[in-house]
Amino acid sequence: MTIFIVLDLMATIAFAVSGALAAMNKRFDPFGVGIIAIVTAIGGGTLRDMLIGRTPVGWMQDLNYLYMIFIGLGMALIFRHKLQKLRKTFFLFDTIGLGLFTITGVEIGINAGLNPIICIMLGTMSASFGGVLRDVLCNEVPVIFHREIYALASLIGGSFFLLLLKTGWDQDIIYVLTASIVISIRLLAVKYNWSLPALRLPQE
Amino acid sequence: MTIFIVLDLMATIAFAVSGALAAMNKRFDPFGVGIIAIVTAIGGGTLRDMLIGRTPVGWMQDLNYLYMIFIGLGMALIFRHKLQKLRKTFFLFDTIGLGLFTITGVEIGINAGLNPIICIMLGTMSASFGGVLRDVLCNEVPVIFHREIYALASLIGGSFFLLLLKTGWDQDIIYVLTASIVISIRLLAVKYNWSLPALRLPQE
Amino acid sequence: MTIFIVLDLMATIAFAVSGALAAMNKRFDPFGVGIIAIVTAIGGGTLRDMLIGRTPVGWMQDLNYLYMIFIGLGMALIFRHKLQKLRKTFFLFDTIGLGLFTITGVEIGINAGLNPIICIMLGTMSASFGGVLRDVLCNEVPVIFHREIYALASLIGGSFFLLLLKTGWDQDIIYVLTASIVISIRLLAVKYNWSLPALRLPQE
Structure with missing residues (x-):
């Protein structure tokens, strides 16, 4: 399924761009920007692979991911003055990435013979943990913990994926x-400003 | 030893509650609260398992840990307005967890054939690193590095455990x-306000 | 090559001292200072080993690393009032460590049969990621992302290493x-105050 591979690589680019933008926002030097771009793009899949013992982890064995990150990094550097205008394009890539990395993550869990609940967790982790690492390395509170519906879209999608697999339909x-x-949940959540309410403790 | 298993699961609940409280204190949304609860409860054991190559890590193979986390999460959400009153109860669970996770960690090190010093480190890591990850993800300085005697109790207990094993007594x-x-060291440290002195560099 | 092993162990000491100093700067207690010293000294190699599935990770199998860390820790505690004067000595050790850990990292990648680009990344990661973890656990923005030429020296050195291996010269x-x-790049960068320019986004 060629379109699938193309989208997967585009998603890697999008995640790298998202990382590079966050790092430039913190005024990191080119080296720091590069590291954050790499970590954002591969962090989720790397943690997933380490947890299940799938080592050397994915990007060490298929260099295409690294090449996509370099492309994303180059795009972020070259177009950084115009990225405000391209924001919608990158948001779309990032959202596509969320959808595709969810599927990859769940599938790798299934292939490892893990319980469906664990597979869904692996899917969500693959799709969202790169962003968590990006924020931790930038010394920020991870944005997915307190704003926007992001990982939740991945969680719901991963659950549907497992249900759909039982239908026996074409893969x-x-x-x-x-x-x-x-992608629909994420787009709707942003368009209509959906978010989960913050939980808080009562003041003493 | 049924009582042991029951306490181990209760400890997992206690750690999940501790994570959920920390996340609500940062006003995370329900999704963020869930992630922090999970990471606090399984973070230490997960790192231990990854370091020694015991993968897929423990909680992926025994879902009971996940169920306990969900229970802890539910308790934290439902009782969050009354948790101030229940604080002593949860402190007790957390302390029991510290003791039990220390034992599990050291034992897993022994089974992996590792040096006793490494086994003690694995025990302390199992018992305390979930809390470190909780604090890092909440963008706080880890509390066990500069306040209270916590991991030290685990370190001392782990050392005694190895000595006791040489006696040949009943397991x-x-x-x-x-x-x-x-548990005694931790309880006494809190009751009598024991803490290690901060180390500091001379002012220039 | 005895001199090589001696320098490798001295580098571990230097990294442990660097971690202990950072932790004392944050007024951690002795336990926290110990953890940060350990993480700084072994963090890079540990991540490298976990990523390629070389577990139990290195320091669990060769206790010499741990002993060097204890020496570094002891030195930092005893001499902390005089460390300002010894700063140049420790800077030199740290720089030697950067060089040697780069070589170890690249070699381990080669032995694992990985692609040269990945090997260079593993070398840089081995040499610099302990410092990143140190800063994350101290709740600081990692210094290598926005100041000084540090990891870049390792990256350049790792690339030369691979080129030199093709010459067939004596190892x-x-x-x-x-x-x-x-070491030269790092020393020159500090002496002449070289640094990479910060990248920043245009103000909106």
Whole structure:
């Protein structure tokens, strides 16, 4: 499924751009920007692979991910003065990445023979943990813990993916449906400003 | 030893509650609160398992840990207005958890054939690193680095555990003795306000 | 090559001292200072080992690293009032450590049969990631992302190392040359105050 691979690589680019932008926002030097871009793009998948013992982790064995990150990094550096205008484009890539990395993560869990609940967690982790690491390394509170519906879209999509697999439908159709669910939830959440309420403790 | 398993699961609940409280204190949304609860409860054991190559890590293979976390999470959400009153109860659970996770960690090190010093480190890491990750993800300086005697109780207990194993006594007795040492040190430290002095550099 | 092993262990001491100083600067207690010293000295190598599945990780199998850390820790505690005067000595050790850990990291990558680009990344990670973890645990923005040329020296040295390996020269000579390159770049960068420019986003 060529379109799938193309989108997966585009998602890696998008995550790298998101990391590079966050790092430039903190005024890191080019080296720091590069590290943050790499960590954002591969952090989620790396943690997933380490947790299940799939080592050397993915990006060490398939250099295409690294090349995509370099492309994303170059794009962020070159177009950084115009990125405000391109924001919608990158938001779209990032959202596509959320959908696709969810699917990859769940599938790798299934192949490792893990329980469905664990597989869904692996999917969400693959899709969102790169962003958590990006924020930790930038010394910020991870944005997905207190703003926007992001990882939740991945969690819901991952659950649907497992349900759809039971139907016996064609795998490509299931991929497209799952990605559509994740992407739709995320797009709607941003368009209509959906967010979960903050939980807080009573003041003493 | 049924009582032991029951206490281990209760400890997982206590750690999850501790994570959920910290996250609500930062006003995270329900999703963020869930992630922090999970990371606090399983973070120490997960790092230990990854370091020694015991993968997929423990909680991926025994779902009971996850169920306990969900219970802890539910308790934190439901009782969050009354948790001030229940603080002593949860402190007790957390302290029991410290003792039990120390034992589990050291034992797993022994089973992996590692040097006793490394085993003690694994025990302390299992018992205290979930709290470190909780604080890092909340963008706080980890509390165990500069306040209270916490991980030190685990370190001392782990050392005694290894000594006791040489006596050839019944394993259950050794478990109970070790847990008692860790729990006693922690309880006394809190009751009498023991703490290690801060180290500081001379002002220039 | 005895001199090499001696320098490697001295580098571990230097990294432990660097961690202990950072922790004392944050007024951590002795336990916290110990943890930060350990993490700074072994963090980079530990991540490298976990990523490629070389577990139990190195320091769990060769206790010499731990003993060096204890020496570094003791030195930092005893001499902390005089460390200002010894700063140049420790800077030199740290720089030697940067050079040597780069070589170790790249070599381990080669032995694992990984692609040269990945090997260079592993070298840089081994040499610099302990410092990143140190800063994250101290709740600071990692210094190597926005100040000084540090990891870049390791990156350049690692690349030269791979090129030199193709010459077929004696391995000891290649080791010495590589370490010299890393150390020279780092020393020159500090002496002449070289740094990479911060990248920043245009103000909106």
